[in-house]
Amino acid sequence: MVIPVTNQAPRSRSAPTGTAASAFDLSGGRLCLDFANTLSKRLTSHPTELLASYGDLVAWSRQARLVTAREAGVLIREAKRRPIDAAAVLERGVALREAIYRIFSAVADERPAGGGDLATLNAALAEVLPLLGIVPKGDGFGWGWTGDEQRLDRILWPVTRSAAELLTSAERAAVRECDAQTCAWLFMDRSRNRSRRWCDMKGCGNRAKARRHYERKKRGHGGT
Numbered sequence: 001m002v003i004p005v006t007n008q009a010p011r012s013r014s015a016p017t018g019t020a021a022s023a024f025d026l027s028g029g030r031l032c033l034d035f036a037n038t039l040s041k042r043l044t045s046h047p048t049e050l051l052a053s054y055g056d057l058v059a060w061s062r063q064a065r066l067v068t069a070r071e072a073g074v075l076i077r078e079a080k081r082r083p084i085d086a087a088a089v090l091e092r093g094v095a096l097r098e099a100i101y102r103i104f105s106a107v108a109d110e111r112p113a114g115g116g117d118l119a120t121l122n123a124a125l126a127e128v129l130p131l132l133g134i135v136p137k138g139d140g141f142g143w144g145w146t147g148d149e150q151r152l153d154r155i156l157w158p159v160t161r162s163a164a165e166l167l168t169s170a171e172r173a174a175v176r177e178c179d180a181q182t183c184a185w186l187f188m189d190r191s192r193n194r195s196r197r198w199c200d201m202k203g204c205g206n207r208a209k210a211r212r213h214y215e216r217k218k219r220g221h222g223g224t
């Protein structure tokens, strides 16, 4: 069974038509960063876990267009049949996400990545690389996945590959972490002068502006 690689597809904020899954924000600019952003309000005492179940992981992968509706159905059925395996994949996925977050947070901050986190990513890569193969694509060939479509961890394959590719490319210099006090979402800064500070101008950007405005006003009334 050959599964075409779909992680090169254009990223989109909106869910593919016909799915219920639209809860995730896919504005990171790279698949691995969108995956890292499945924990909200990371820097608060109560972060919001968006991957609370294996079903959430499938919903995310569906919205990120890693699987079709039919393939998502296969995974959900398989997870119901093997709940312990599904829980283990979720646990691995969250551990991988945390390693990816810390690695790219360090990259954004120009700090060295932690050896333990690189080891986690390398362990995931060691599982994923043997599943890559060449498949016919259009008039030519491309990279594809040769693993079984019923494998519950297939969602983690393109995520792992995306992290490895971004980390080894010059584009990693564009990785940023949101400047908002509690957010810590990661994104690719595509602004002309490389000055984007927030994951989202409507959310974090607006809140930061409102806070600055409030603080300026407060200082103004203080008469200093």
Ligand SMILES: [Zn+2]
Binding pocket: 178, 179, 180, 183, 184, 185, 198, 199, 200, 204
């Ligand atoms: Zn943010």
